[in-house]
Amino acid sequence: MSTQNKIQVLRTPEELRRWHTAQRRADKRIGFVPTMGALHDGHVSLVKEAQKHADSVIASIFVNPTQFAPNEDFDSYPRTLDSDLEKLEAAGCCAAYCPVARDLYPEGDATKVYVEGLSSILEGEHRPHFFGGVTNIVSRLFIHVAPDVAVFGQKDYQQLMIIKRMVKDLGMAVEIIGAPTIREKDGLAMSSRNQYLSADERTKAGNFAGALRKAASSIESGESIKASIDQALKDIATAGLGPINYVAVRNADTLAPLESDTLEKGTNARILTAAWMGKTRLIDNLPLAGKK
Ligand SMILES: Nc1ncnc2c1ncn2[C@@H]1O[C@H](COP(=O)(O)OP(=O)(O)OP(=O)(O)O)[C@@H](O)[C@H]1O
Ligand SMILES: CC(C)(CO)[C@@H](O)C(=O)[O-]
Numbered sequence: 001m002s003t004q005n006k007i008q009v010l011r012t013p014e015e016l017r018r019w020h021t022a023q024r025r026a027d028k029r030i031g032f033v034p035t036m037g038a039l040h041d042g043h044v045s046l047v048k049e050a051q052k053h054a055d056s057v058i059a060s061i062f063v064n065p066t067q068f069a070p071n072e073d074f075d076s077y078p079r080t081l082d083s084d085l086e087k088l089e090a091a092g093c094c095a096a097y098c099p100v101a102r103d104l105y106p107e108g109d110a111t112k113v114y115v116e117g118l119s120s121i122l123e124g125e126h127r128p129h130f131f132g133g134v135t136n137i138v139s140r141l142f143i144h145v146a147p148d149v150a151v152f153g154q155k156d157y158q159q160l161m162i163i164k165r166m167v168k169d170l171g172m173a174v175e176i177i178g179a180p181t182i183r184e185k186d187g188l189a190m191s192s193r194n195q196y197l198s199a200d201e202r203t204k205a206g207n208f209a210g211a212l213r214k215a216a217s218s219i220e221s222g223e224s225i226k227a228s229i230d231q232a233l234k235d236i237a238t239a240g241l242g243p244i245n246y247v248a249v250r251n252a253d254t255l256a257p258l259e260s261d262t263l264e265k266g267t268n269a270r271i272l273t274a275a276w277m278g279k280t281r282l283i284d285n286l287p288l289a290g291k292k
């Protein structure tokens with residue numbers, strides 16, 4: 001017989017508040033994993049990471065309309081609540097917050113949270129509405145859930161940096177932790193949208209991660225950053241992806257461009273990319289450590 005505790009499904013802010021009060025009364029440290037559902041092993045790893053820093057872990061499942069542009073996939077975004085709850089329960093997640101839009105965006109709502117600068121580069125150049133929607137919803141979720149710690153995936157590296165900046169600027173009392181990217185066997189970063197890929201596209205998508213790995217090791221071995229990026233652009237195109245939105249090497253903390261064309265010792269950098277595989281937009285990134 002399973003000893004797994006049943007997950008509590010909280011559908012309203014009131015139910016969430018009652019859960020929160022009970023956790024506080026029991027002196028529990030609360031860990032939070034925000035998601036849009038369609039959960040995979042990447043999400044499960046965030047729950048496991050949160051468990052290292054908290055006594056009770058709660059995940060949210062909410063497909064946030066404000067981070068989708070009108071031409072994006074809000075309507076077709078995969079919604080798999082039953083299997084999501086099973087996965088969270090199996091991972092030992094205590095509760096799932098599954099609100100409706102009205103709970104987070106009340107009628108007549110006029111408030112926006114936006115991180116200037118960081119939200120308009122890289123991903124922001126190609127999805128101008130995106131990070132405004134993310135900071136709007138994550139700030140609201142933080143107010144609803146009031147966690148001690150929240151875990152985000154490094155797969156969405158720029159999102160993680162923006163959330164950290166928002167929390168710092170607003171003085172929010174939540175610790176933000178970034179967890180490593182979980183990958184498929186061929187290196188493709190797990191992502192809910194990977195299920196949009198056809199079998200042929202899925203095979204080709206493995207080479208997207210391969211091209212990024214190759215560029216990262218070339219840069220880490222002291223090669224020209226510009227030449228390594230040019231090669232990655234060729235490799236990604238040869239793999240059958242396109243258009244390629246960007247391949248960029250940036251300071252890992254500020255996301256500012258580097259001053260030198262080679263990676264200097266002690267530089268904390270990141271290589272980031274986004275490209276289309278058919279109708280599916282893929283993103284990926286890797287850390288870079290200067291060896292010289
Ligand atoms: N492969 C992964 N490894 C680690 N964390 C991940 C991975 N994929 C997503 N996450 C993290 O899970 C959280 C919720 O992300 P989300 O629900 O958008 O999933 P997703 O797979 O990134 O979906 P999408 O395909 O829509 O981008 C985010 O913090 C995100 O960075
Ligand atoms: C953080 C998030 C859950 C906000 O909707 C979303 O952007 C995501 O899933 O990464």
Ligand code: BAL
Nearest residue numbers: 036067068130156159
């Ligand atoms: N994984 C971040 C959510 C999005 O791309 O819409």
